[in-house]
Amino acid sequence: MSDTGAGPRVLIADDQELVRAGFRLILTARGIDVAGEAADGAEAVAMARRLAPDVVLMDIRMPVMDGLEAARRVLAHDPRCRVIMLTTFDLDRYVYTALSLGASGFLLKDVTPEHLAAAVRLVGTGDALLAPSITRRLVERYAAAQPPAAVHRDLAALTPREREVFTLLGQGLSNAELAAALRLSEATVKTHVARIFAKLGLRDRAQAVVLAYETGLVIPDRR
Structure with a gap:
């Protein structure tokens, strides 16, 4: 256990094994419990129901079931769970959909170890990861094309x-x-x-x- 204190229980869902392994190492080194890993969206949903994690790190693009549908099912089953979407693109249009579904924020996959751990801890307390100003910029980009x-x-x-x-x-x-x-x-x-x-x-x-x-x-x- 690190001196930063115990953190939330986390499920990592990403189809890239190296990403999962890297995130696990980063989080466990900082005293955060990684409850499990999933390689696709369907597995993420099943594991979330079985393990009841506090936070799910959910890749947007995964085989079998994408991260958006997986996030929707996870949150529908357990509204107390917090989902952070993982993406390689800042202001990805899929992130807007994820926020609408109830995701608590998003992280780029090249996030620093310190930011990753801090983000998981923050969301684990029930707060939103995104600064409202960033969320606003994201929403404006994709809501502007729609009539009010x-x-x-x-x-x-x-x-x-x-x-x-x-x-x-x-x-x-x-x-x-x-x-x-x-x-x-x-x-x-x-x-x-x-x-x-x-x-x-x-x-x-x-x-x-x-x-x-x-x-x-x-x-x-x-x-």
Whole structure:
């Protein structure tokens, strides 16, 4: 066990054996328990159900079943599980779909060992890996091609203040920035954000940004 403390239990799903072995070495050396490895999406789903990991590192492109479908099935079976998508392309269009499905973020496969371990620990606490600003850039790229959707009926559950907070949250503002913009304390902002997540069934801030665009509450920059 490393001096950084125990981490979440992780399942690594990638069709490249060297990638799996490398990630296992990196994580175990830092005191993070690797519960298992899967070589394709179908195996990842089966192992996730059997092992109940806290975090799944899921490659997007895999044989038998791709990472998107595997992530969807894993999250449908265990909403408490956190999925980090692995990709070789920054702002991959598939990552946008993965975030919509409930993935907590993405990592490039050439990630540094320190960043990999930190990302797994962060997501394991229930937080989103992506900075909202990065998520916003990703969403804008792929939402801009679509016409603005009608505001989703679920947003009717929000109070006027919560809707205001959600709109700014969808624009990528942090809690500190939200507090400054609305002249509220950070504690009050955190309460609003928690209530918004509960009412809309959101897992984290990354998914909140995606929903804000998909509902038309925030309009992509079409320049």
